[in-house]
Amino acid sequence: MSDVAQGAGLATTYRDAMREAIREALIADPRVFLMGEDVGAYGGCYAVSKGLLDEFGPERIRDTPLSESAFVGAGIGAALGGMHPIVEIMTVNFSLLALDQIINNAATIRHMSGGQFNVPIVIRMATGAGRQLAAQHSHSLEGWYAHIPGLKIVTPATIEDARFMLAAALADPNPVLIFEHVMLYNMKGTLAPDAGPVDISKAKIRRPGKDVTLITYGGTLFKTLDAAETLAKDGVDAEVIDLRVLRPLDTETILASVRKTRRAVIVDEGWRSGSLSAEISARIMEGAFWDLDAPVGRVCSAEVPIPYPHHLEEAALPQPATIVAAAKATLGS
């Protein structure tokens, strides 16, 4: 990790941080390669891999046919064969065409083979709504994938995590799925001078507080932090947890915070029914019920296919105002 600090202290974007992470991985390990739809000549649907084809060539930056099942499965096979592939699926919506490979193969092979074979693959994909792309391009299905034993699910929400989670994912011997929220790619920020390797087993407290715990991840982190600022003006000191990893969940960090604040609201762009937010709520009930002063609240997407018009899309998604209202409800106000 010789160039870990490279780029630290520099203004960058989430997209550029992710690209730098891929570059670093390609430079560091000849077993790493990137493949997916339009990752090469086009530069990536969200321009994450722009320029990498010129730098690394077509052997290591592989444009694939629109065959999600084949190229994700080929990534799994390549991982079995000793490579460390980074497979980009353009969006989570298209990952549904590769579910067989992800769930029946990547997630099972280690256990089913009695521990003989690892699948050290990283599968990246864009997730989430907010760009008026309508119902088939706006899913947030990361919580769904988090249902599956054998997979690890990470959701970088900050520039630092965009820059450093990939290396941790590649170092992990298990299949790791990275969900990148589409609204984060343009986010600008500065990498701290001391930014470096990150731990993908732990959640992070992004804002300490004492009155209510707001639990979120990915695309809703900054909406939740906005809500926390509004709450602060109203005298409510909210703690904000960025889950960062949806499987395995860092239950300890969640419970420790809830035991302190005695109130919790989960903010998740996924739908409410049978969801990750339901799982977190259940874990709080199981682990901190007697510490609670109020029922656990949830702010999720409306249970509709995400609509195209801007105002309806915004109405369907968690927003700072709804988060503020849910937090205040736990305080009886």
Added chain:
Amino acid sequence: MTEHGLKPHLTREHVLELLRQMLRVRRFEEKCAELYQREKIRGFLHLYIGEEAIAVGVMQALEIRDAIVATYREHGHALLRGVSADAIMAEMYGKLEGCSRGRGGSMHLFDAATRFYGGNAIVAGGLPLAVGLALAEKMMGRDGVVACFFGDGAVAEGEFHESLNLAELWKLPVLFICENNLYAMGTRLDRSEAQTDIHVKAAGYNVPAEVVDGMDVVAVEAAARRSVAAIRAGGGPALLECRTYRFRAHSMFDPQLYREKAEVEGWKTHDPIDRFMDWLRQTHNVHDADIAAIEQATAAEIEQAVAFAEAGQWEPEDMLTTEVYAEGAAP
């Protein structure tokens, strides 16, 4: 027997070995069926009986450096690849000493030592894995070939088409072997495919393909040797359609309502083992004593495997959740 373009050297030693391997698979699976009736083996059990010439023929063309991806009808493939009968039988019993630690059972035989990448129970699910394994061979500068077995049912899946395209596009060393037994479970090929000549489909992806009599072990070996040689020479993937027939039910739960007994009996007159034995008697001076010696050794191997499985241990329940995730850094 087909001798057109033959690379196999049909020495007496070699033909006896082909016979021995087919008989090993046949007798092993007959024992499996018996053990299933005795409830020693549970779950699904898919027998390869009638199709043995394909795996035996193809394996002759493969080497240690090559890799295998198979289906849920893979006991024979594992046995022929060199996974021990003991470890396979213990796996069928669900015992800790099984080749997948008892966790996979009949449909999920795995063995790292022989590069046997599983029994896959999703029809066509193994094809993309084979493409990826072949990609790793190419990118890591190795020259192994990946042999990918699948049935005629798999060609209806998108993964078959996607995988052939990708393998040819990237010129990857995959030998696709379609074991066409004419039925996708209970659906006859002509009831599910508009084009029933499976090898013809490969032309749509520029993949060289051959059709071969899958009941003729020498013909399969010859075709596999030709294909593997072309693949190893850098020609990209190839497809072999091996026409065969499954003598037994699809699985142990199948009452076979979809085919006539006469059809099954008709195919049994093409039994790859009987046919080969007759030919050997006529052409290679093989006698009953030779066959009896093979049968005896095979019976001993199987008896030993059953004893091994019987003596095996059940994995302790407190190990249940181990190996869901690998610990530590990626190798």
